[in-house]
Amino acid sequence: MWRVGIARAVAGVAAALLALCAPAAWAQGGATPSADASLPASLPDDGRHRTTNDIRLDLDENGVLHAEESVAFGKEPPEEFVRTFSIREPYDAERSRIYKVDGISAVDGSGREIPVSTDQDGGTLNVRMDTAGRSEAVLRYTVRGAVDPVGGGTELEWTAVGGYSRTVAETTVVVDAAVPPVALSCTAGRARSSIYCTSSDMGGHEAVLARFLQTDMGPQERLHVVVSYPADAIGGEAIIERDWSLQSAFAITPATGTVFGLLLLVPMGVLIALIRIRGRDERTIRTEAAAGDSAPVDSSGAGGDAGGVRFRPPDDVHPGQIGTLIDEQADVVDITATVLDLAVRGHLTIRELPHAHYSATDWRLDQAAGPLDDDLLGYERLLLDALFQDAPQVKLSELGRSGFPDRLAEVREELYRDMVRLKWFANRPNVERNRWTTAGIGITVLGVALTVVLAVMTQWAFTALAVVIAGAAVTVGAQYMPAKTRQGSVVFAHTLGFRRYLLNAGAEDVPPENRVTVFSRYLPYAVIFDNVDRWAAILASASSECAADGLPWYSGPDDWRMQDFADSIRSFVLTLTGVISNTRQFRTLR
Incomplete structure (x- = not known):
């Protein structure tokens, strides 16, 4: 097969033109027609700008194309000639076929090297040659990935021309291999064109070559060739890469789903461990809470008052300790309650200062010697020092402007140390919580980085989301990681019993003469x-x-009465809480 229908028509027209013009030409120059006259003729050209390209493709037994292109520019060569190769083409809906073009070099007609530069633009490779003053350029390169076993044979598929920087009047492509071709086809024109090229044949009656011709190729036009060979005659296979997309990067497949599920077992294991740890508190509460659900008074005459009562909280737990034990944080409320407790116990007094009806209320704290039989805990002593370090009297409104806020950090740290000293926690709750929070954030960041890497390079990004979820779970679960000891759980249960008592008890549980003292506590x-x-x-x-x-x-x-106490103490607590909340150490615990 030498021509398709359209090629035959073109050839017929060319033959007619030759029949009319040939006598005059022969008469003037005495020349005879060459053997190439059987090829389809290009459009008439004055020869000054006529560019042609003869492409020779030698296909070796490993499926590698060794190419040599001879580009002739006519009498006026361009300053630069750009040859474009298509190195990435769609293969199917999710993958692309890759062609690797290597070993690019160029020389002129006399064998001198021509400067060559390349740049890649998406799926195309542009080869730029400095052709100023050069009427001919010979471009050499190799192509891998153009051969692929198809059906019962082997197929060479290659966009022999991916584009020119100027119109090329005639492009011929000859493919030579160790075995003769069994079939061939070609298309030419813009991308995705289905128009057959000008002509194609198998090199005459012997059918040992694949030859293609395309005339008048404009810039951005392509020439795509396909040549079939017998099975196993030539090696090589197509290079296929999966195209990146958000959907493909996070593809949910049986494999990715299985790995995702396995990775999620880690946070599930952490969750189960947390449930078991918290379960110890729940079991202890069921058996021990009743011990604290009664009036916290001692009527045995302790304290020197025979027949009287004395306040005795469950396990002798102080307010600040209770608050830290319950939520495992030394927070604003714990410090506020401790200040009030120190006042009730006689280590300081609270005086509400006179104020106009619409002005803000202020209070003055006065340091007191305190009872000799009431020993202060470490964090209580530090809190008194923080309050009265500068003077034995301090206004509540002045606390925020003094050194008090900076000194509260040590009070918090001592409260946490107290939890370990009392053996309620194996480790300081804040240290344990910070350690797990840091680990959780680290796992989350690692998961995000792993997701990005897998999304860019593979289709396994979905599995890395399990690491992100695990990190988030550890970060959230860090708040529950400080685990109470057995002793701490017992005290915690007694505390909850005491809380239930305070929520429901009435004044009648304490003798009238002791109510002010006990209720103050x-x-x-x-x-x-x-x-x-x-x-x-x-x-x-x-x-x-x-x-x-x-x-x-x-x-x-002077005009204050006990009937005003409830409102006054509520305002004092709210104001003191606000002062402490505005300090840097407690700002995140509001």
């Missing part, structure tokens, strides 16, 4: 349990029944 714990309004009102009522003008630890202006 209840008040700091009520701050921890968010029940301060109720016990402030009960304490004010008990004080009024005793005909007392005030409390030994709290006093107000």
